[in-house]
Amino acid sequence: MDRATFDEMRTALRGPVTGPGDEDYDRARAVYNAMIDKRPGAIVRCRDAQDVAAAVGFAREHDVEIAVRGGGHSGPGLGLVDGGMTIDLSPMDSVHADPDAAVVRAGGGVQLGDLDRATHAVGAATPAGIVSTTGIGGLALGGGHGYLTRRYGLTVDSLLGADVVLADGTQVTAGPADHPDLYWALRGGGGNFGVVTSFTFRMHPVHTVGVALTLWPVERTAEVLDWYRGFMPRAPQEMYGFFAVLAVPPAPPFPQEIHGKKMCGVVWCHTGDDADGGARDLLDAAEGAGRPVFAFAAPMPYPALQGMFDELLPPGLQWYWRGDFFDTLRDAALEVEQKYAEAIPTGLSTMHLYPVDAAAHCVPRGETAWSYRDAVWSGVYAGIDPDPLNAGVIKRWCVDFWNEMHPYSMGGAYVNFVGADEGTDRVRATYRDHYDRLARVKRTYDPDNVFHVNQNIEPS
Structure with a gap:
């Protein structure tokens, strides 16, 4: 983007526009993953849907590439584009929860913590992720899974409608009755079809x-996974637990004698009516894997659980991740898990297996773009470290781990766990036979592939 175009953009758009010559440019282009170092020609902080429509129109008129950033948690850094325009939705962070209608409306820049606080105030929640600084936009458009998935389904299973700015600047509302094909595609198809400026969730x-x-102990990883x-x-829907391998962080509630030790574990959530009794039930269940070396249980407000890892995983760390879906965990896969659990390269690197069964299996496969209703687990391998000098180490551990586990997977992954360097075949594998329908929807709503800085689905 040349300077004349940038100056014209700054004049034409209402929201603040930041460019390479501005004092706050480096702060404005920073995203959650510090491994990403892209330099947009302009970052437009949009205040409302009209701002977004104007930004899209300007970019098209001047042949400028567009990226869209909500919470900035995209592992591959897909909220930024070198030389082009980042449409930053972070100012659009309003949330309104309506207890009478049992719905919540959230702006495109809302983070999970904002959503949780608003819904918690009326005694409710919407299924989402496990880190409260995650943006609701990217999470929901990819499908969305977390602590409430076994009880209430995926995030997209609670999506009732969305306000969208299309590639031609048109503003539409997509729902079951209006633009039903777009509504279908938004529920798992990623950011391919427009800029979602607000979501309405059940x-x-x-x-x-x-x-x-x-x-x-990490030496028992395969054994504990066998039980898990x-x-x-077979557990009741109100029971949820994701499996993890980790190095124990040097912080409460963990005792000092296990700080830094490599271990495997389960993070549990019970959504039954009796939270205190539910916590005890979780501990009793875990005894089935043999007595843990550490166990903690307590009732907790749901937003507190959602924010439990925020301090451990602040913005600015080096990240590299890959993922896969699994319908079963074979004995040979357990051996791979054991091998790489013992080889965790840094204190924050981890592997998680998230359950995506129970209520998520109750939605017919063709109802949303999420194509893995038969998956039981969504796995992710994440190399994480604060030091850029360790970027190669954590990436190699992650890629090697994935390479050895992938043959035991279902072939595709949760789209938000797919890296930018994995190629178009991985995107196709993520959507399986839904890909062709998504490509047709793309042809209708974005025939020129304006929104291509994403896990891209090309127009058919």
Whole structure:
């Protein structure tokens, strides 16, 4: 983007426009993953849908590439584009929860913590992720899974409608009755079809939940996973637990004697009516894997659980991740998990297996763009470290881990866990036979592929 175009943009758009010559440019282009170092020609902080429409129109008129940033958590850094325009939705962070209608309306720049605080105030919640600084936009458009998935489904299963700025600047509302094909595609198809400026979600009764953390020595990873793979799919829907391998962080509630030690564990959430009793039930269940070396259980407000990892994983760390779906965990896969758990390269690097069964399996496969209704787990391998000098180390561990686990997977992954360097075949594998329908919707709503800085689905 040349200077004349940038100056014209700054004059034409209402929201603040930041460019390479501005004092706050480096702060404005920073995203959650410090491994991303892209330099947009302009960052436009949009205040409302009209701002977004004007920004899209200007970019098209001047043949400028567009990226869209909500919460900035995209691992591959897809909220930025070198030399082009980043449409930054962070000022659009209003949330309104309506307890009578049991719905919540959230702006495109809302983070999960904003959403959780608003819904918690009326004794409810919407299924989302596990880190409260995640943007609702990218999470929801990719499908969205977290602590409430086994009880209430994916985030997109609670999406009732969305306000969207299309590639030609038109503003539409997509829902079951209006633009139903677009509504279908938004529920899992990523940011391919327009800029979502607000979401309307169904709320569910959630207030205080039972929480438990259970840890075992890393040497027992395969053994604990063997128990976990049998227990979790048969557990009641109100029980949720994601499996993790980790180095124990030097912070409460963990005792000093296990700080820094490599372990495997389960992070639990119980959404039954009795949170205190639910927490105890989680600990009792975990005893099935043998007595943990560390166990913690307590009732907790749901937003507190959602924010539990925020301080451990602040913005500005080096990240590299990959993912896969699994419908079963074979014995050979457990051996791979054991190998790489013992080889965790840095204190923050981890592997998680998130359950995506129970209520998520109750939605017909063709109802949304999310194509893996038969998956039982969504896995992610994440190399994480504060030091840029370790970027190569954490990436190699992650890629090697993924390479050895992938043959035991279903072939595709949660789109938000797909890296920018994995190629178009991985995008196709993510959507399976839904890909062709998504490409047709793309042809209708974005025939010129204006929105291509994403896990791209080309117009058919």
